[in-house]
Amino acid sequence: MELAGAIITLLGSLVLLIASIGLLRMPDVYNRLQAGTKASTLGTILSLLGIILLEPGWIGKLLILIFFIMMTNPVSSHVLARAAYYIRIPFAAGTVVDKLETINEARSDNTDMRDET
């Protein structure tokens, strides 16, 4: 049981390493956000699950931490992507589709809409 917990923690740290490698090698802000946030969420959750298997008495606080990370990490990723889009950071060269383009044009016509958020 303890060996399984240690192996799961090792797996989670490897996923965190993959997140950082993706952060270094991706060509674009949006690609970096995608690679970094998804992989780091999975890696942290796997590490904390491994520690639950190692120390079953700590399950309350570790479950609170896992729930907290599952709630907050996608929210911060979404807010960062939204900020990067609206201050017009350019896409990478291979980007094929931008589904927010028409919304963005309508927004730049009526700049008062931005104050409502």
Place this chain on the structure above:
Amino acid sequence: MVNTLMSVSAVIILLSMALAVLRFIKGKTSIDRVIAFDIMTIASVALIAIISYQAHRVIYLDVAIVYGLLSFLAVIIIAKYLEKSL
């Protein structure tokens, strides 16, 4: 065996934080730097949990919870500021 594996995991997490610091230094835009900061804090939450296992102290997990909360608030506030809608 278990202690060795946990030490290896801590070293790997430190390596990933070092790669994130490299992106923090290199990053062209400020959003890149905020993303690197986010990855660093999320990785350090896992690192604090591993350290609390190795030190056998449950009180360090409270530090991890507060640290995660503060990093989430910091990222949200910096992103809203960069979007110029704070």
